[in-house]
Amino acid sequence: MRMYDIIAKKRDGEALTSEEINFFIEGYTNGDIPEYQASALCMAIFFQDMNDEERANITTAMVNSGETIDLSPIEGVKVDKHSTGGVGDTTTLILGPLVASLDVPVAKMSGRGLGHTGGTIDKLEAVPGFHVEIDKSEFIDLVNTNKISVIGQTGNLTPADKKLYGLRDVTATVNSIPLIASSIMSKKIAAGADAIVLDVKTGAGAFMKSLEDSKALAEAMVTIGNKVGRNTMAVISDMNQPLGRAIGNALEVKEAIDTLKGEGPKDLTELCLTLGSQMVVLAGKANTLDEARGMLEANMKNGKALERFGTFLSSQGGNGKVVEDPTLMPQASYKVELPAKKAGYVSDIVADEIGTAAMMLGAGRATKESVIDLAVGLYLNKKVGDYVEEGESLLTIYANQEDVNDVKEKLYENITVSDDKVEAPTLIHGSITGE
Ligand code: URA
């Protein structure tokens, strides 16, 4: 088999066989196939697409390129949730303990954030003492005992994806649905979940800006998951404005605590209940989404969800008392309000730009080497559709620097107040299930 012929075949719009796809992924991962041939194939795939069979085959080939995690020693159906991008997306922090409180096992491998999207581990490290450096047997034991644990990226999972993603990043081939879908799904499958709930974001703060592209990506991932034997479904949710009100690590943990008590922002609560209901049904703990939702709401009200969060934190060295007293987390030195320049209805809060403003304060990493400030961030006092008086605070800046003028300027540029009444945007744009 020759790489040249595989490139030519895809260039001409033909489908590749599983042998050809395996040849490429194996050869590229071990260094036999050079970068220039791999980039030519990525560009051919970008233009010619892949059919469902090819998408499933490239995903499986990437899973087989490295180690996989065996979660079979954990009792029950392991359901993983994955959100594609997003700004101020606190859902994982909430969903973990929330579904665990209904004995749905959550065995989560998580990463750190880069750019305007925050990572779950960074957020959790705002809890003093909390760490994810646990070994695999402890991880399994914790999930069996508490039904929830989060571990850092361990082992050599999907090396083919790591190498290919790096290549795509510099060859303008990231934005290809078969390549994004196989990249994300290979990581989820290698991490061992039995069932997968995808939260595919759409809008300014998302990978896919248009609803049409977001639906196509969601369908591609759901088809791959089900083809390779993992029960997979997707919810498409709005990411034009940041989710919830808090953006920043300790601030988002506080927001998670509020939400677990049933006192969180409306949109964040709704998305968590939507995704959580799907997880509970896939795990076989409820027969219908309505029944699952009722169970989740009950555990928010009766304190069980919050209690589970505290247990989870203290089991991994964290100070579990933060669930009663969030001020035990790092606190910013300065609180600065952003007053509205005129009265009206908030019509736009551009998610990715707001995320960048939070990063400028130190809440996110500009490069892999950046050290983040866990205390700083933003808190939206107004969301799209809200009325604001002139001079009333649009949002609060939590900073560890006195001068926040450049951040304020960026925020003003990306928050629009209009005279006309604006409706709150639709949060859930639909869901996609396997055939
Ligand atoms: N995230 C991934 O993990 N892979 C992609 O290709 C795009 C986003």
Ligand code: CA
């Ligand atoms: Ca948030």
